[in-house]
Amino acid sequence: MRAVEFSPDKGFQVVDVALGSLAADEVRLQVEACGVCGSDRQVVQGESVPPGTSFPLVMGHEIAGTVTEVGEQVKQWQVGDEVIVHPFISCGTCAPCQHNQPNLCVRQTCIGYQQAGGFAEMVTVPASQLVRRPKGCDAAAAALLVDAFATPYHAMRLADVAPGSTVLVIGTGGLGLAALRLAGAFAVGRLGAVTRRDAGLDSVAAHGAEMVVSMQDEPRNVARQMRRWSGAGGIDVVIDTVANKETVKFALDVVRPGGAVTLIGMSEDDAVLPIAKSVRRGVRLLTSYGSELEDVRALSDWVAAGRLDPSVLLAGTLALEEVEQAFSPVRASGRWVITPRTL
Structure with a gap:
């Protein structure tokens, strides 16, 4: 052969x-x-x-x-x-x-x-x-x-993504785009995306995201914008397909109290976790592999x-x-x- x-x-x-x-x-x-x-x-x-x-x-x-x-x-x-x-x-x-x-x-x-x-x-x-x-x-x-689909599906299942929930996907490579499509299949209520590539803004919207922002912008301003957009003071579930120190910090800023941040990406970074703040807000920080x-x-x-x-x-x-x-x-x-x- x-x-x-x-x-x-x-x-x-x-x-x-x-x-x-x-x-x-x-x-x-x-x-x-x-x-x-x-x-x-x-x-x-x-x-x-x-x-x-x-x-x-x-x-x-x-x-x-x-x-x-x-x-x-x-x-x-x-x-x-x-x-x-x-x-x-x-x-x-x-x-x-x-x-x-x-x-x-x-x-x-x-x-x-x-x-x-x-x-x-x-x-x-x-x-x-x-x-x-x-x-x-x-x-x-x-x-x-x-x-390509099974990896984010497993992560979303672990995070208990439910119909009507608000989901944010960080990263717009293959896993990120698959996660956006899966979110639609999960019948989420609101779906957003964060991209590191400005060139990807239009294509991401075509995959179902109603709110798309760029990580090239100032992170605190973007986080405030995402919290306001959620309509509930924060995102129910954040799926981070990049998972470096910047995206993890951003995810913890935008997730709602009691919400979940699930990491799929496997960068070599060390991330800083604000322990007291995360504990008071009851944030679930999950990692998902394969x-x-x-x-x-x-x-x-x-x-x-x-x-x-x-x-x-x-x-x-x-x-x-x-x-x-x-x-x-x-x-x-x-x-x-x-x-x-x-x-």
């Missing part, structure tokens, strides 16, 4: 790769689409490489495909099934796994880093990671459910029911030979998706 390998010294190369053997509990998929995540960009730029990753590497963890072969122990899936793949594989035995928190597994591996991913014509994955693709949903759109298989199943159900349209996050599709374009310094609005069979 053809695949795209990446290594820091050689960059991206389209290569021929032999198909490996299929374990009894695995399935082989023809990859129809694979999203390009911000984590992939960090690997390419040398900013952050997941432990256990070795090069050359076939990246790609947002996979949609069709089952072409099943292991002898696999009974639930058959050749021809259209699926999406939850990429985070938990061990099932560590303390977080035993406490029903598999997304926090201390021995977690990820398809596309510790094992070959979806920037290829075929991929082999554990059958336990599969979720049935929503009927009528294009593969390129469906691929984005497993991480997602669970059940999150992907729930999102698939939302799509099937017409509650969510993941295609709105698509920046475009690229062939394997064009994968480098997805890592251009010029950021697209939304997510690029690789379609390996497109020439």
